[in-house]
Amino acid sequence: MVLTDAFVVLGAFFCAAALHGLSLAELISGLWQPLAPLVIVVSCGIFLGLYSSLIRYISLKTALRIAGVATLSVVLLSPINPVFDSAYYRLPVLLNFGLLLAAGLAFTRVAARQFFVRRADRDAQRMMIYGAGEAGVQVARALESDRRYRVLGFVDDNVDAVGKEILGLPVLGSHALAKEAPRRRITNIVLALPSISRTRRREIVAQLETLSLSVKTVPALQEILSGHARITEIRDIEIEDLLGREPVPPHEVLFRKSIAKKTVMVTGAGGSIGSELCRQILAVKPAQLILFETSEVALFEIEREFLRLRDPASDTEIHPVLGNMLDKRLVRHCIEHFGVDTLYHAAAFKHVPMVERNVRAGLRNNVLGTWNVAAAAYEYEIERFILVSTDKAVRPTNVMGATKRVAELIVQAMAERVRASGGPGCVFSMVRFGNVLGSSGSVVPYFREQIAEGGPVTVTHPDVTRYFMTIPEAAQLVIQAGAMASGGEVFVLDMGQPIRIADLAERMIRLAGYSVKSASSPEGDIEIVFTELRPGEKLYEELLHGEDVTPTAHPKIGCAHEQFLEWPTLEDLLTQMYDAALKHDARQIKSLLARVISEYAAAEQDHDVLGCAPYQAESDRFDLGYDDSGHRQASQAG
Structure with a gap:
């Protein structure tokens, strides 16, 4: 110069x-x-x-x-x-x-x-901002120095703003966007509307989906007010933003009842549901929070997060316990040492195809692990035990669903034992819900990855449907449902309407700014390919065995009392399952699951990676994390 x-x-x-x-x-x-x-x-x-x-x-x-x-x-x-x-x-x-x-x-x-x-600008993404309010102006100013984007104007539904200029940029009405977006060669649009409802957000996005624009958004108002995000942090709009419902404020009494100033233990604390349960529990300031997790990496990460987020004024003690719930002595020692009051059992193997190919591991974790933890809760008479269950436990067609149904039966039988004893005892209950958005192995991140790679997006069947719920909402409702229990209830969360997975894939493709390639649109960008149902997969899921659901104090939580097996009968079958697991006898395990659950019919074809024949070698007495005799004696004594 x-x-x-x-x-x-x-x-x-x-x-x-x-x-x-x-x-x-x-x-x-x-x-x-x-x-x-x-x-x-x-x-x-x-x-x-x-x-x-x-x-x-x-x-x-x-x-x-x-x-x-x-x-x-x-x-x-x-x-x-x-x-x-x-x-x-x-x-x-x-x-x-x-x-x-x-x-x-x-x-x-x-x-x-x-x-x-x-x-x-020749390489910049051409963008418009939806929302000509203060948030939109802040975003536009922030993007002035960002050479990746070129802001060409605002879009707003306020007729008083349409036709005016802000920062020298025109304000268009939403009705003009379909014409102006191609003319101005717009590729991206940012929703700068942090305080609008989910319903209104869905309406706007549905309008934008038809324009093949990449839709981005600023953080929600709650994130901004909590200090977790800034108004100028632009991110891709997630399908979770659209499928989630309007949040129902928690009932403070229910939310605090089983947590505040109590010692709370969460198994599977490093998982999707377990970690979110811990986040919400920590906010209520329990006396102690016990993070029980078998994965060292997950436990390290979740403890580090909580130590960083914990209120400095809080007296909550956080204790990470690295161990397996199959370790009977460790589970009992943990409950006794910390004096656990409330236990959320979220640890489970949940991926249907994986468990179908690893039958013994699914039984050990989902059935024997639940037996261990529930028996310890019964023995030490903790206040509450809440099992996190799944809709796949209803009329199961796969090993994972069957093992989760047996876990439910264990909890129901334990509740009946407490009732029969006439003493105070532990309040056992379970909460059943469908898929959660964004959890590990969920279809949403899987589709997102395929779209980022340019497709195709694979769906198992054109008619397959699933229920969806956000992880924070699911965790919040689990806490409140557990607080309402008196013993033996099956709490069912209101999951809304089921969603076709093919429709979900189409929406995610359009939200990313691409068009769907099909026979009617061969010039499209990304194709949806239908494969076939995986072993044990159902076309649709159910939440109840019957229609007998009674309302509760919370509008999103229903309650049902379902049939269960008496403890002596169930205990005998569990012992047989334990023996079959020691022998690695996948065929016998599936046969026993079918005896326990009349609706379950094992797949005709065996999918276990180790085959279904028993393993003939001598069993290791520490094979399941505790010795054989110790398990039997404890179960009979309990």
Whole structure:
């Protein structure tokens, strides 16, 4: 810019002289006269930091520096006239020179900035902001210096704003977007509406989906107010933002009843549901929070997160316990040592195809693990035990669902034992719900990954449907349902309407700014490919065995009392399952599951990776994490 400024200085000085009728030939003949302002101006520019500013990021500060350079140059040049009696340095000439100099310096910088902006705009994503309020203005200002995007205007439903300009950008009505988006070659649109309801957000996005735009959003108002996000943090709009329902405020009494100032233990604390349960439990400030987890990495990460987020004023003690719930002695030691009051049992193997191919592991974790933890809760008479269950436990067609149904039967039988004993005992209950959005192995991150790779997106069947709920809502309802229990209830969460997975895939493709490739639209971007149902997979899921559901104090939680097996009968079958697991006898395990659950019919084809024949080698007495005799004695004594 120094060379450019040299021409600006000379031009301004010659023009100022010409405006006062002075001879330019005489000015040029006296070489020192045009060189003096050149040296003074450049020196002032260096002194005032004019050349330290990046051209593409010039601002009001740059304008003030230009004014300072022009003013200081005039002041420093003014003594030349009295000393050398030069008409070219009379005060009126210098004042005009100062004005022309300031205008020239500003013009060259604005022109240079526009050059860089135009060149960068060729690669920038062309964007409009939906929402011409304060949030939209903040986003537009934040993006002014972000060369990845070029904001071309605002969209708003407020008729008073339509047709006006904000920051020099036009405000369009939402009805004009279908016409203007292709004309302006818009590729992205940002929803700068942090406080709108989920219902209104869904309506807006449904309108935008037809335009093949990549839809982004600013964080929700709750995230901004909590300090977890800033208004200018733009992210892709997630399908979770659209499928989630309007949040129902928790009943404070229910939310605090089983947690506040109590010792709470969560198994599977590093999992999707377990970790969110812990987050919400921590907010209620229990006396102690026991994080029971078998994965060292997951336990390390979740403890580190909680130590960072914990209120410094909170007295809550956080204890990470690394261990397996099949370790009977560890589970009992943990409950006794910490004096657990409330236990949320969220640990489970949940992926249908994986458990179908690892039958023994599914039984060990989901059935024998639940037996261990529930028996310990019964023995030590803790206040509450809440099992986190799944809709796949209803009329199961796969090993995972069958093992979770047996886990439910264990909890129901334990509740009946407490009732039969006539004592206070532990309040056993379970909460059953469908898929949660964004959990590990969920279809949503799987589709997102396939879309990012350019497709195709694979769906098992055109008609497969599932219930969906956000992880925070599910965890919140689990806590409240457990607090309402009196013993043996099956709490069912209101999951809303089931969603076709194929429709979900289409929406995610469109939200990413792509079109769906199909027979009717062969020019589309990403294709949806239908494979086939995986082993044990159902077309649709159910939440209840019957229709006998009674309302509760919470509008999103229903309660049912379902049939169960008496403990002596169930205990005998569990012992047989234990023996079959020791022998690695997958065929016998599935046969026993079918005896326990009349609706379960094992798949005709065996999918276990180790085969279904028993393993003939001698069993290791520590094979399941505790010795054989110790397990039997404890179960009979319990």
